[in-house]
Amino acid sequence: MSTKTAAAAKSSKSSNAGATSAPASAFDKDTYLRWFKEMMLMRRFEEKTGQLYTMQKFGGFCHLYIGQEAILAGMITAIRPTDRIITGYRDHAHPLVLGTPSKHVMAELYGKMTGTSKGKGGSMHYFDKQRNLFGGHGIVGGQIGLGAGIAFADKYRGEDHVTLCMMGDGAVRQGILHETFNMAMTWKLPVIFIIENNNYAMGTSVERTSNVHDLSTLGESYDMPGLGVNGMRCEDVHEAIAMACAHVRAGNGPYLLDIKTYRYKGHSMSDPQKYRTKEEVEEYKKQDPIESVKDTILTKKWAKQEELDAIDAAVKQEVEEAVKFAEDSPMATPDELYNDVYFEKNYPFEKD
Ligand SMILES: Cc1ncc(C[n+]2csc(CCOP(=O)(O)OP(=O)(O)O)c2C)c(N)n1
Numbered sequence: 001m002s003t004k005t006a007a008a009a010k011s012s013k014s015s016n017a018g019a020t021s022a023p024a025s026a027f028d029k030d031t032y033l034r035w036f037k038e039m040m041l042m043r044r045f046e047e048k049t050g051q052l053y054t055m056q057k058f059g060g061f062c063h064l065y066i067g068q069e070a071i072l073a074g075m076i077t078a079i080r081p082t083d084r085i086i087t088g089y090r091d092h093a094h095p096l097v098l099g100t101p102s103k104h105v106m107a108e109l110y111g112k113m114t115g116t117s118k119g120k121g122g123s124m125h126y127f128d129k130q131r132n133l134f135g136g137h138g139i140v141g142g143q144i145g146l147g148a149g150i151a152f153a154d155k156y157r158g159e160d161h162v163t164l165c166m167m168g169d170g171a172v173r174q175g176i177l178h179e180t181f182n183m184a185m186t187w188k189l190p191v192i193f194i195i196e197n198n199n200y201a202m203g204t205s206v207e208r209t210s211n212v213h214d215l216s217t218l219g220e221s222y223d224m225p226g227l228g229v230n231g232m233r234c235e236d237v238h239e240a241i242a243m244a245c246a247h248v249r250a251g252n253g254p255y256l257l258d259i260k261t262y263r264y265k266g267h268s269m270s271d272p273q274k275y276r277t278k279e280e281v282e283e284y285k286k287q288d289p290i291e292s293v294k295d296t297i298l299t300k301k302w303a304k305q306e307e308l309d310a311i312d313a314a315v316k317q318e319v320e321e322a323v324k325f326a327e328d329s330p331m332a333t334p335d336e337l338y339n340d341v342y343f344e345k346n347y348p349f350e351k352d
């Protein structure tokens, strides 16, 4: 069967072709409670961020992660703290799940000195060297080549890390994906390419973008294995990423995961959303990962409703404190502009 025929045979609009379906029984109480807490923090942080942006507390672009939380929650329980993460501009939740204090994440949005990059990165450019977060990239698809580069460096130094290179469904249409896939497979780089597939690139759906709708097949012509994953279930995301990590750590080279998710809010803060129906959004909200994780916890009697409410209250309190911290923090002084700027002494092409 040719690659195109194989891709077409697997292709389907919103199904999770080839998806795993991990049973809830495979995971313990601590994992579920962690998923719940991580997702509540991401959700409450982003709800607050949306309000603050509307109140014009900070400017620039603002892309919220609400609806997509199961991807990062499922990921964090499947990787090692030494693994590397790189992503696009929908990136507020990534530092949160990696453990960057929420007050520094919030201060970065405000452009304050106490932000993760002293306020110089803002919403689209989160970095945390200590936690191996390599951005936050505003150029759609720019992180694909960089992610493979990080994996190359680890392999070159003989270090046992996996790079998780995350991108949107729109980013996969950039040419760099193909150059990167080719090199990453040729050199068997330790990288997992993760598509956070919310089915839309701004207002353009996957179906309108290409003849190939099953994005898990995009690596086939490079012999890169791929899998479609239900991104509304932490269980499935965890299983898929753990499996891909084991594949990569065994020296087999890259893996492609097409994780199907949904964003409940617009692409950014100004989006009339004419490209989708309210019913479609409501349909996905019925699969909300926070609600389903909560249901499992309650059904298994791992916690009472009041205990889950207490977690929510603590998370809300943390977000309020983060806002206060950000508001009370100083702006950068003008001379800070010249700090942290890369330059090389005696650069050969530099002219006075
Ligand atoms: C190279 C480049 N082209 C175009 C844009 C404008 N742009 C910003 S976001 C976006 C859509 C990307 O969608 P997707 O990759 O699906 O990510 P999502 O927003 O859904 O997370 C586009 C085209 C850009 N930032 N960079």
Ligand SMILES: [Mg+2]
Binding pocket: 168, 169, 170, 196, 197, 198, 199, 200, 201, 202
């Ligand atoms: Mg998208």
